[in-house]
Amino acid sequence: MEKVEVKELLDAGVHFGHLTRKWNPNMAPYIYMERNGIHIINLYKTAAKIEETSEALAKIAASGKKILFVATKKQAKDIVAEKAGAVNQPYITERWPGGMLTNFVTIRKAVKKMASIDRMKKDGTFNSLSKKERLQVNRLRAKLEKNLGSISDMTRLPGAIFVVDIMREHIAIKEAQKLNIPIFAMVDTNSDPREVDYLIPSNDDASKSIDKILSIVTSAIADGLNERKAERSEKEGKAKKADAKAKPAPKADAAVASEEEE
Template identity: 75%
Template sequence: MASKTEVKDLLEAGVHFGHLTRKWNPNMAPYIYMERNGIHVINLYKTVAKLDEAKEALKKIASSGRKILFVATKKQAKDIVADKVSNVNMPYITERWPGGMLTNFVTIRKAVKKMAAIDRMKKDGTFNTLSKKERLQVDRLRAKLEKNLGSIADMTRLPGAIFIVDTMREHIAVKEAQKLNIPIFAMVDTNSDPRPIDFVIPANDDAGKSIEVILTEVTEAVAEGLADRKNDKQEEKKAATETAEAVAEAPAKEAAPAPAVEEEKVTAKEVKEEAAPVEEKKEKVAEPKAKKEAPAPAAEVEDLTKIEGIGPKAAEALNNNGINTYADLSKAKADKIKEILTEASSRMAHLDPTTWPKQAKMAANGKWDELKEWQEKAKGGVE
């Protein structure tokens, strides 16, 4: 459980200092405590409440396995964000925000892949075959890409959320996230408009100490979410191992008492059938054999985890509700699948099953190459 934020810590860091009263945004009125010497003072009790709410939401997103993109290009925030966020292995932008970073994510991924291609050239010796001028040009391009996009090299798909320091400065990032319905978390000062922000943290976004104390709280919540995810995976692995061991031991346990039971049955029959006619004996012996020779047909279960977005737990939830094959999944409606997942576990409520029936149809028809190609495009950020 994330530790509760103390008002005293925020007060010492100067989180309560807003902008000049003449620069205020009227929509920030609910978060302003008072005006002192021509400067607005932020209500830190509301800051604590909003910060705790944001921490809980970020923890859930991190535990679901989605990335959280941190954006802070102002001078006093760059180093703080790079230091704090790199500790939790999340992507961040501290240089210029590249236009279309989210709305044109496929192109941004191409630039990141170009950086990886240059690295491969240096490893396989191709780089040394270039002229001196060409090598200089390639090195400059690599340095430029590293500076602007190096911190998002591991972000292979759109982030699950975006955290912004100073929404006035990063207004383009806010608009792109709004367009794609990506949850926005932000430090919002008294001169900013809080309406486009999903999780507002009213705070001083100009002082380094203020930014540091908020980022420390936020990254700790993200770290807790990642730790929960790691623990869940270990528990799943442990449970799977125990299940496999139990299945392996089951036949041995069941086989031991079997001979004794059969002997008792034969003995009982011999006692009862001594006075019975031979034909009746044959019929009685034949009946159990007929029952043994007609076992109930086992339901066919296909590996649904081959569908992009379906994990072991989601597959188990679908199987429990009668969706065992790709054909079953292709006929199911997304709303119904969402309902099944949510009922099975609140941790799966974030999953989006919109494309699962479409993928399942390709799998059911044996179009595996087409399905793989579709999944590669989806991972790149587009369907």
């Protein structure tokens, strides 16, 4: 895992917190100073927290569990979709579907509905519908795709969630807490860090800052996935060797067979 450079975080504006009057006192340990009525985050603490978070995320990815990214604010949506998508992780960037985690079975049904519409289109059933019905089905498919398309591969509850702006995504936080799903998050100076398991004290409003933090954490996830791949191919290689040893050489078999015939 690459070492986090404080200068890079500074250049990306990760240190800008909220107005001092909007602060959450529980963030005090991560605040360096106040400048022009704005809290400045201590980037040395941010760098340490990024390393801790990255290590934990890499382990979860290596174990084969998914990490669900949640960010519905304008500045974060596209970045999250791009970065999470690149490492094949599910994400929610539209509205958080209530019960996404606590009522996962219902959400899965909606995702399956998308798959069944796709099947209808393939096998020709769709064409036998009336024009009005086809329009309704297409609308439903588009709506499901918009809200749930990015989680269609998530067949079980995620191993963790990663949130940008915990105040905005408070419903997602509550659901994860209920189910004891580890919560990773970018936490700004106006939020309560006690809500999450792994926090990265950082500016969660500026796209440059969000981009920087997400690049680092998704790169750690990629490392975890590569580690898993390497372990798998090593296991497969060993299994093949063991199989080859267990099987008697075909030549010897043939010799034995011809002796018996004689």
